[in-house]
Amino acid sequence: GQQLNQSPQSMFIQEGEDVSMNCTSSSIFNTWLWYKQEPGEGPVLLIALYKAGELTSNGRLTAQFGITRKDSFLNISASIPSDVGIYFCAGLNTDKLIFGTGTRLQVFP
Amino acid sequence: KAGVTQTPRYLIKTRGQQVTLSCSPISGHRSVSWYQQTPGQGLQFLFEYFSETQRNKGNFPGRFSGRQFSNSRSEMNVSTLELGDSALYLCASSLQDRALSPLHFGNGTRLTVT
Numbered sequence: 001g002q003q004l005n006q007s008p009q010s011m012f013i014q015e016g017e018d019v020s021m022n023c024t025s026s027s028i029f030n031t032w033l034w035y036k037q038e039p040g041e042g043p044v045l046l047i048a049l050y051k052a053g054e055l056t057s058n059g060r061l062t063a064q065f066g067i068t069r070k071d072s073f074l075n076i077s078a079s080i081p082s083d084v085g086i087y088f089c090a091g092l093n094t095d096k097l098i099f100g101t102g103t104r105l106q107v108f109p
Numbered sequence: 110k111a112g113v114t115q116t117p118r119y120l121i122k123t124r125g126q127q128v129t130l131s132c133s134p135i136s137g138h139r140s141v142s143w144y145q146q147t148p149g150q151g152l153q154f155l156f157e158y159f160s161e162t163q164r165n166k167g168n169f170p171g172r173f174s175g176r177q178f179s180n181s182r183s184e185m186n187v188s189t190l191e192l193g194d195s196a197l198y199l200c201a202s203s204l205q206d207r208a209l210s211p212l213h214f215g216n217g218t219r220l221t222v223t
Contacts, residue, residue, distance in 0.1 A: 003151050033211055042113070042199050042214030043152075088152065095165050097142070097212060099152040 006089055006100030014108050019076040021103040023089030031092035032065050032072035037102075038085045046087075047074070079107050111136065113215035115200050121221045127188040130218045134181050134202030140164075141183040142212060143175060146197040155198075158183055187220075195222045 006023045013019060023032070031050055035043035047058050049065035049072060056063055060077045072089055084107050089100040114133040122128050134141050143155040154167035158177035175185040181202075187194055197219050201212035 035214075040216065042201075042216045045211050045213065048211045095157075096154055096167075098154075099144075101151050 002098050004089055004091055004098055004100040006103055008103060009101070010104040010106070012106045012108065013079055015080060017079055019079055019083070019105060020073065021087060022071060022073045023091070023100045024071045025091055025098075026070065027091070027093065028069040029091035029093055030069070032063070033090040033092065033097070034061075034063050034072070034074050035088045035090060036085045037088065043088055081107050081109055083107050113200055113202050113213055115215035115218050117218060118216065119219050121223065122190050123223055124190055124192060126190050127186060128190060128220060129184055129186050130198055130220075132183045132185075132200030132215060134183070134200075135213055138202035138204055138213070139181050140203045140205060141177055141181065142201045142203070143183070143185050144199040144201065145169070146199055146217070152199070155185065190222045192222050195220060
């Protein structure tokens with residue numbers, strides 16, 4: 001099935017560090033979404049982006065909709081242990097939501 | 110407001126059997142989508158329903174089917190189960206008909222086929 005390229009695949013960082021991850025596609029999307037999934041749970045929506053170039057924050061999280069509409073970025077500042085999980089990007093074209101391969105984040109105290 | 114509810118949380122079936130999974134969307138949400146999540150393939154779109162009609166379908170064999178009821182609740186069915194069908198099945202609901210509003214996911218049904 002189709003998936004978006006997400007990098008890095010995994011990250012092991014120390015509490016307090018900043019985190020950056022990105023998602024790229026060969027296709028143009030009209031909407032980019034970022035989700036977080038914790039063990040045993042479904043993905044939870046973090047940020048939704050609707051316009052090329054848009055920069056949106058949700059607490060310590062900031063995401064950007066790339067100008068080319070083929071990529072998106074997520075930054076987490078001052079990471080804490082509860083940031084642990086898998087982060088997924090998702091791109092929406094006219095009718096389908098395509099998910100990225102996920103970035104697994106581990107935060108060490 | 111209650112979230113998306115999926116039942117059961119866990120299922121163990123044997124090859125050749127069939128299974129039915131249930132999803133209750135967030136109140137007021139009329140679109141329900143189903144996804145299969147596996148370690149190797151990630152989140153793969155199965156199908157989307159709106160107003161009891163299938164609006165979109167992913168690239169899964171005909172053994173995978175679904176339906177939506179008038180109260181927006183949805184079920185998906187997998188017949189003639191194969192070992193490779195073992196996965197977490199996620200249901201998601203959204204406000205609008207083409208899932209243009211962000212999807213809100215349930216916690217999934219973990220299916221194990223032995």
